[in-house]
Amino acid sequence: MKKASVLMIIGPLFLLGLFFNPLWNIMLGAPQYPEPLGMNIYITGIKGVSEFDLQNIDGLNHYIGMKVIPKPEDMWEFTVFPYVIGIMVFLGVAIGLLGYMNKVSYKWFLGWFILMSILGILGMYDFNAWLYDYGSNLDPHAIIKVVNPDGTPMTYKPPLLGYQKMLNFDVTSLPHTGAYMMFLGMMMTVVAFFVGKKAPIK
Amino acid sequence: MKKINYSILALLGLVMVFTGCNDSGKKSSNGALSSNNAEKVYVAPGEQDEFYAFMSGGYSGNLTVYGLPSGRMFKEIPVFSQFPTSGYGYSEETKPMLNTSFGFVPWDDSHHPDISQTNGELDGRWIFINGNNTPRIARISLKTFETEEIIELPNSAGNHSSSFITENTEYVVAGTRFSVPVPQRDMPINEYKGNFKGALSFVSVDPEDGRLDLKFQIMMPGFNYDLSHPGRGKSHGWFFFTTYNTEEANSLLEVNASQNDKDFIAAINWKKIEEYVNNGGGTKMPANYAHNVYDEGTHTATSTMKKEVLTVDPTKVPGAVYFLPTPKSPHGCDVDPSGNYIIGNGKLSADLTVHSFDRMLAAIEGKKFDGEAYGIPILKFEDVLAGTVKSGGLGPLHTEFDGKGNAYTTFFISSEVVKWKLGTWEVIDRKPTYYSVGHLMIPGGNSAKPFGKYVVAMNKITKDRYLPTGPELEHSAQLYDITGDKMELIYDFPTHGEPHYAAGIPAEILAPKSQKIYKLAENKHPMATLGVNDARVERKGNEVHVYMAMIRSHFTPDNIEGIKVGDKVYFHITNHEQDFDVPHGFAMIGANNSELLIMPGQTKSLVWEPKEVGVWPFYCTDFCSALHQEMQGYVRVSPANSNIDLSWSLGE
Numbered sequence: 146m147k148k149a150s151v152l153m154i155i156g157p158l159f160l161l162g163l164f165f166n167p168l169w170n171i172m173l174g175a176p177q178y179p180e181p182l183g184m185n186i187y188i189t190g191i192k193g194v195s196e197f198d199l200q201n202i203d204g205l206n207h208y209i210g211m212k213v214i215p216k217p218e219d220m221w222e223f224t225v226f227p228y229v230i231g232i233m234v235f236l237g238v239a240i241g242l243l244g245y246m247n248k249v250s251y252k253w254f255l256g257w258f259i260l261m262s263i264l265g266i267l268g269m270y271d272f273n274a275w276l277y278d279y280g281s282n283l284d285p286h287a288i289i290k291v292v293n294p295d296g297t298p299m300t301y302k303p304p305l306l307g308y309q310k311m312l313n314f315d316v317t318s319l320p321h322t323g324a325y326m327m328f329l330g331m332m333m334t335v336v337a338f339f340v341g342k343k344a345p346i347k
Numbered sequence: 348m349k350k351i352n353y354s355i356l357a358l359l360g361l362v363m364v365f366t367g368c369n370d371s372g373k374k375s376s377n378g379a380l381s382s383n384n385a386e387k388v389y390v391a392p393g394e395q396d397e398f399y400a401f402m403s404g405g406y407s408g409n410l411t412v413y414g415l416p417s418g419r420m421f422k423e424i425p426v427f428s429q430f431p432t433s434g435y436g437y438s439e440e441t442k443p444m445l446n447t448s449f450g451f452v453p454w455d456d457s458h459h460p461d462i463s464q465t466n467g468e469l470d471g472r473w474i475f476i477n478g479n480n481t482p483r484i485a486r487i488s489l490k491t492f493e494t495e496e497i498i499e500l501p502n503s504a505g506n507h508s509s510s511f512i513t514e515n516t517e518y519v520v521a522g523t524r525f526s527v528p529v530p531q532r533d534m535p536i537n538e539y540k541g542n543f544k545g546a547l548s549f550v551s552v553d554p555e556d557g558r559l560d561l562k563f564q565i566m567m568p569g570f571n572y573d574l575s576h577p578g579r580g581k582s583h584g585w586f587f588f589t590t591y592n593t594e595e596a597n598s599l600l601e602v603n604a605s606q607n608d609k610d611f612i613a614a615i616n617w618k619k620i621e622e623y624v625n626n627g628g629g630t631k632m633p634a635n636y637a638h639n640v641y642d643e644g645t646h647t648a649t650s651t652m653k654k655e656v657l658t659v660d661p662t663k664v665p666g667a668v669y670f671l672p673t674p675k676s677p678h679g680c681d682v683d684p685s686g687n688y689i690i691g692n693g694k695l696s697a698d699l700t701v702h703s704f705d706r707m708l709a710a711i712e713g714k715k716f717d718g719e720a721y722g723i724p725i726l727k728f729e730d731v732l733a734g735t736v737k738s739g740g741l742g743p744l745h746t747e748f749d750g751k752g753n754a755y756t757t758f759f760i761s762s763e764v765v766k767w768k769l770g771t772w773e774v775i776d777r778k779p780t781y782y783s784v785g786h787l788m789i790p791g792g793n794s795a796k797p798f799g800k801y802v803v804a805m806n807k808i809t810k811d812r813y814l815p816t817g818p819e820l821e822h823s824a825q826l827y828d829i830t831g832d833k834m835e836l837i838y839d840f841p842t843h844g845e846p847h848y849a850a851g852i853p854a855e856i857l858a859p860k861s862q863k864i865y866k867l868a869e870n871k872h873p874m875a876t877l878g879v880n881d882a883r884v885e886r887k888g889n890e891v892h893v894y895m896a897m898i899r900s901h902f903t904p905d906n907i908e909g910i911k912v913g914d915k916v917y918f919h920i921t922n923h924e925q926d927f928d929v930p931h932g933f934a935m936i937g938a939n940n941s942e943l944l945i946m947p948g949q950t951k952s953l954v955w956e957p958k959e960v961g962v963w964p965f966y967c968t969d970f971c972s973a974l975h976q977e978m979q980g981y982v983r984v985s986p987a988n989s990n991i992d993l994s995w996s997l998g999e
Binding site: 180196197200201204208288289 | 925927
């Protein structure tokens with residue numbers, strides 16, 4: 146149980162990586178952008194991969210009537226997410242410590258994982274909803290209005306995961322270091338659960 | 348009889364068939380060779396060249412940037428000439444760059460570029476180039492590829508033996524080709540001999556920011572100082588100048604300056620003179636020369652008139668200056684990578700004279716003098732001579748080195764490049780040039796560490812090398828592969844202006860630090876419009892200042908009213924882009940100057956004096972975006988006596 150508890154303490158600490166590393170990354174390449182523009186999505190806000198990428202993405206997006214990329218203060222998520230992650234880290238470490246002291250059973254480990262997974266899925270759902278709004282809630286006075294073959298206005302929602310061709314841009318959306326660290330940390334708590342389950346009960 | 352005739356004809360026919368076969372055989376082997384050469388110069392689409400080549404523009408006054416081996420031209424950097432393409436010399440910010448003691452001089456004749464060095468090796472911080480006509484030296488940043496500084500040289504005329512730098516870029520050095528009265532005065536021309544002076548200028552370069560300062564001038568006898576090069580390695584601290592017209596003729600020089608069998612290479616121990624000057628030596632004399640500096644932060648140049656120069660009489664500094672007799676009006680003066688050999692390219696001779704630095708020091712030590720000229724000791728020719736290259740060519744002009752013990756010399760009259768071996772002086776190879784080659788260039792070929800892969804020959808005469816374009820043709824360069832024992836001509840390409848010399852450097856040294864944009868946040872231009880809310884129009888008497896911003900794809904403001912006939916309108920325009928390669932242009936109908944091409948983050952100003960009532964458009968000249976054609980605006984010009992208030996707007 147001690148081994149399991151140590152894993153349970155370390156695992157949630159990996160989530161702290163989200164404060165320093167991007168959760169997600171979206172890259173936009175085009176013929177005239179051989180060095181693609183890119184945005185890194187942190188739990189605290191969106192930053193350009195290079196210094197002026199956000200400004201340049203906004204500059205291009207204004208042609209098709211997209212809103213500017215939100216600042217941290219424009220979206221509640223960037224205020225709430227850090228607290229959620231912080232609380233979850235605290236909870237996870239606390240459960241681990243209590244497990245180490247044999248105050249709680251290994252089942253709590255799985256409990257934390259399930260809660261974190263639910264929060265993660267909710268977060269992804271929210272992120273996707275934002276992407277949808279960002280890509281389809283367009284200025285009716287946009288300079289360039291493109292319609293799909295069926296006559297509906299073209300929207301520009303970047304993919305949540307993977308690659309998509311949008312007009313002249315090749316858009317790739319992938320998890321970044323923060324997400325990988327979170328995934329690793331969460332997996333450790335699952336391992337902690339199984340190790341704890343196998344451990345002889347004293 | 349008839350029969351014989353037929354058989355002779357048949358025989359002739361046979362011979363023709365055979366020679367025909369031979370010819371076609373030759374052609375096909377040439378073809379195979381050519382395709383091999385094609386691979387050597389082929390830089391596939393999207394690929395980049397291995398070297399930068401900076402070629403002087405000669406009478407264009409500028410500096411052009413090429414790639415090697417492709418011969419593709421990347422940029423023309425305006426230096427001494429007004430350049431309407433970018434507004435250089437027309438914009439309010441850059442007009443001061445072309446200020447001189449003669450006032451605004453919008454043109455020059457740029458000759459010899461040289462890249463900054465550290466320990467004798469190319470470091471790629473700056474490139475220097477001389478203005479020959481109105482003596483000036485320019486420093487160009489190799490980060491922005493823009494001219495940052497120009498200093499005028501007083502007491503000088505025909506700034507030709509220039510602008511060559513010392514081993515650690517301590518000095519950029521300039522000798523006068525035409526000797527003149529110093530100070531200038533009204534005197535008969537035929538009293539030249541013994542009365543004119545030849546100034547050799549040593550301009551110090553600040554190691555931090557490259558700022559130039561005319562530290563001292565050596566007032567030499569009134570010869571013509573043609574070309575020069577620094578000592579390197581063991582000869583670091585010396586500078587060598589070729590001279591011609593040691594006859595001091597003042598008319599019909601082509602005859603009268605070609606009488607002496609030998610002219611001189613002047614060897615200058617500049618370290619000794621620097622020490623003399625640092626200890627308070629030399630004479631300050633009144634002067635008047637311009638020093639123009641472009642500030643990257645304010646995007647603006649300022650011109651300052653300097654009023655004094657420190658001159659040095661070489662006879663007052665014992666052991667600082669010697670003359671090395673050198674045959675036949677030498678042109679190029681080149682020092683090999685080891686610093687031991689000083690090559691005098693006697694342009695009216697068939698041979699090359701090579702002096703030895705070691706032997707020169709020994710001759711000075713042994714006081715083996717052969718008289719003196721104006722108090723300057725002349726060393727004995729035989730005592731300084733290292734060897735002679737008997738080439739069989741005619742008219743040697745200039746030599747560079749490959750770093751593998753070989754030297755390459757151009758021969759103007761016999762139109763060829765000759766490869767020879769340092770030390771043994773034997774000729775290894777010779778290849779024709781097309782035609783009448785001036786200088787040649789090996790990247791780093793005048794430094795301690797040449798990159799001996801290519802020779803570029805810069806020819807003076809083009810004739811039939813390209814499709815004809817009327818009487819006036821661009822000059823022609825030839826590229827030789829010098830990696831083998833024999834040189835191989837692999838490419839021909841036209842060059843802009845008249846490149847007198849070039850400087851090459853591996854792309855990997857420069858390309859990574861080439862600047863992409865100017866940061867708007869670092870723009871310190873006093874007239875910059877840093878936010879669109881600062882865009883405005885202000886009147887001061889009949890001067891109107893328009894503070895304008897530009898971004899894809901509009902100007903802020905784009906409608907301006909309240910301008911009157913007789914006003915002097917200053918457009919101060921700031922490009923708000925922060926994206927690589929998104930300049931915007933600005934052109935105003937009827938402006939009596941040029942357009943402006945404004946880089947991201949940069950501010951430039953153009954003056955427009957409206958002469959007629961009306962509504963006059965302006966527009967962006969650089970196809971910046973899909974909405975480029977929409978990037979336009981109007982200025983309403985009212986009669987001089989109208990009382991319409993200034994107003995400006997965007998999107999109203």
